[in-house]
Amino acid sequence: MEDLAIMYHYVQTPKWRGIVPLDPIDFELQIEWVTKHFEVVDPTDLGKQRSSKPFCVLTFDDATKDQYEVAFQILSRKGLPAYFTVMSGPFVERKVPxxxxxxxxxxxxxxxxxxxxxxxxxxxxxxxxxxxxxxxxxxxxxxxxxxxxxxxxxxxxxxxxxxxxxxxxxxxxxxxIDSYYINENEFIKMRQAGMTLGVHATHHRPFSGDARAFFDSEIEPCRQFMREKLGVEAKWYTPAFGGGNQAERMMKELRGILENHGFVGAFTTKPGLNSGLDSFWLNRYDCISLPPRSEFPWK
Known part of the structure; x- marks a missing residue:
């Protein structure tokens, strides 16, 4: 059985024209569809023994407030885990990416x-x-x-x-910043509710081409913020922009550095299924490519 990871960004009613969110009603319908076909798990569970269903990980990028106010509340009500990423720059530097x-x-x-x-x-x-x-x-x-x-x-x-x-x-x-992003107290509540928190970015920059410099500037400061402010030793990573124009080079050159610092896996923006934790870089389908927005893409 192959596993599914779904990529979410905004989950909110379309109140801004600059983004394409998933409506909360569609989000609930999609979660209903997911739970019929998959067992929803946190990322670490991908390496565990399967039940009668393949696994699914719900992943959220960018740490916007709607994810706490809408998606997290729906998931909590349904008793489902998910993986949310943290972006530290807005809080540490008070600077918007x-x-x-x-x-x-x-x-x-x-x-x-x-x-x-x-x-x-x-x-x-x-x-x-x-x-x-x-x-x-x-x-x-x-x-x-x-x-x-x-x-x-x-x-x-x-x-x-x-x-x-x-x-x-x-x-x-x-x-x-105060109105747009999940704050420290909200992240702590999410962690206490069983959600997995991982590193997204410090400044939300694409891969620079220098793996060591990129780790030191975009990944480690965010991980340190999570350690000090959220009480989390992050082991999962989701690169901003999926790495950007140099995504393939990033995956090749950054993996060893991540593993040497205790990371166990990372999520790409490449569509596709996964086989447990056989790969360090895991594929994800964008939520808009799944029901109710679209047909099951691999049928």
Whole structure:
């Protein structure tokens, strides 16, 4: 029997235009479907003896508040475990990662307006040819904006552009962080309820190409935060952006470092099933590719 891992981000009613969330009603319907076909377990249980059903791990990226207020409450009511990741940068440095600034900006300003402003301020003429990583976005301008701000511009350029826009809506980053992310007390409640917590990132950056430097800057500080503030010795890792454009190199070069520091596994953004813990890097299906949003993809 092969196992399933499902990737979730936002679970909320569509109140922002910059993201594509899974509606809570659909989330409950999907959990009902999952429990009919799989036994829901935490990641470590993937290595244990099977029951009559294959296993399923429910995984959550980015540590947004809706995961605590909506998904965790539903799972707790149903008595189901899940794996939630932690991002430490917003709490330690009070600094919002670029990708969440993008979500906020795209929610309150039109795609055309942002693209026009980017063209007026920066050299982005190569972006339309390179933005296929966002081919799932139906709007061309949305693809251009996400690629330009996540990958084409320097982090400093993107941050300066986005912070100006986000502050015009939220007035302070304290307001944004406190309302947008799962806080320390909420994570502790989740851990006490039996949820597994793992490392996502410090600043939510894609793999840099230097495995040791990347571990030291993006993984270890988050793990230290979890150890000191949450009482968790993290053993699972989920890379931001699935590693980004250098994901294959990341998986090859980062694995040994992770294992030497006590990590037992990590989750990719590659769709596919898994065979227990036979692989360190485990596949995941995005929640939107499963019922009720889509058909069972491997039937």
């Amino acid at each position: 670029i990708f969440h600034l993008i979500h906020a900006a795209l929610s309150f300003f039109s795609d055309e307006q942002i693209w026009d402003e980017l063209n007026n301020r920066y050299d982005v003429k190569d972006v339309p040819e390179k933005c296929q990583i966002y081919s799932y976005e139906t709007s061309l301008f949305r693809r251009y904006n996400k690629y330009a701000l996540n990958f084409h511009l320097s982090e400093q350029e993107s941050r300066e552009f986005l912070e100006e826009k986000v502050l015009s809506i939220f007035h302070s980053f304290e307001n944004f």
